Amino acid sequence: MGDENMNRIINKYIQEQKEYILKEWVERMKEKSDERVLKVVSNQVFVSTSREFVEMVSSNLNDTNDEYSERLHDFAEKVVKLGWPLSFVTEGIQVFASLVFEGIKEEKLVSKEDEMKLFYGIDRWTNPMTNEVVNIYSTTWERTVSLQKIALQELSAPLIPVFDGISVMPLIGAIDTERAKQIMENLLNGVVKHRSEVVLIDITGVPVVDTMVAHHIIQAADAVRLVGARCMLVGIRPEIAQTIVNLGIDLNQIITKNTLKKGMEAALELMNKKIIQVGEKS
Template sequence: MQSTALTYLQKYQNQIIEHWDHQLSALRSEVEIKASLEKAVEHTNQEYMSLILQTARRNEEDSLEGLKNFTEQYIQTGRSLTYFTRALQGLRQAFHQQLKDVPPEDANILDVYSELNQWIDNMNNFLVSKYIESWEDTLEMQKLSLLELSAPLIPVFEGITVMPLIGSIDTTRAKLIMENLLEGVIKNRSKVVLIDITGVPIVDTMVAHHIIEASEAVRLVGATSILVGIRPEIAQTIVNLGIDLTKFPTKSTLQKGMEKALEMCNQKKIEM
């Protein structure tokens, strides 16, 4: 911030904070919060005001770091971006009110107001950027967690494991399926792996290619894969596309695939 606006800010900081605190109190009253959280929200307002004003005095990376940390902690509480943007609008109104009450003595009021506005806009852009980055990181972590859950390898009998696949398969998920398959086969000492595509809505050339690659990788580590859950419409699509699935066994249902797996492992099915 330029020296003229900064001098004005420092000189009337208490009055500006008073105006701004009034704006934040009005904002807080619009949000439904429990009485037990009132003090916590008030403390948040005070910390936010303090960090914002620090950046005016030292608009350097180290002063912005505190504001960045505050933003990340704030996001973890589940509160929205509205607080940041509307709070900065409240600061803008506080400046406007103070400039109306006490115009600068040795400077053009429009120049001071323009500098203060520019500083607030920079803070707003910084906060929005960090808020978005933090959410993107959170979403990426959640996406990876969901991907891991969406490609489980389940041991069912000695030497037999099942991988049920649900939903569409893209390149990223196919890579995870491959990794889970290989790690699971070795960890569980599997002889047969049943890849169940009952829950896969579309099997096109790319999906079939990924499944063939995964089956071939399983074969290379000493196990056999059986593709199960091939519905009539999927079988017709595979034939129409000219996809070759003759290199490994296929079954229409998981039950039939399990019977085949038990036979391959020299285990008998016991009727209950």
């Protein structure tokens, strides 16, 4: 039997048995899926997405290359957002192929002699699909992670205006070189945007201040001064102060306070402002 005839048999079987294949595929994949898939996706969404998956897989035999690539790309993006692991999707293709192979054999649509041709025919059809899914999935995932990383970086180092001319940048977590660049960028853009005259960098949430972290903070303070604002370092805990002394780090050019409250009071003084209480406490 030739390849074209085999493709016709495979295609005809899939189109005629699509609902049966979908039902069996969902049952088998539920058994194989780990808790991550079933926890993040409701049963209704799982079944509807599975239907879309089976439709997409079976369309490979009918669509043009451009149409199929577009459907595959859209589906890959969708399952990334749903949290389906890549291994689950690629295994799904193999399960689908197994169902088609078993079904055609059971219905004796090919002779015993042609069973190996059937196997290789299905394999020729599924292999490029698996490769395409891996490529698209990887690209989509990398882009998703990259966007999330950018969003996280922006949120992890905000410059917050608290009074006219006074802004605070609370830092939380470890600071590496990449994050230090983001902090510097956010700091300088924020100083200009908010017209800050005094900036308080709050390191209360930074677990470790080593030579590298201190170097980045000093650089940030120098950059703030270059754009016409003054910088203050607050949240220096006793253990951090001891580390700074032991490392011989010179913070003489930076105003330091041990709490944000004291830093705010000092910032108001620098601005020739103060907070007054209006009225009496009840």
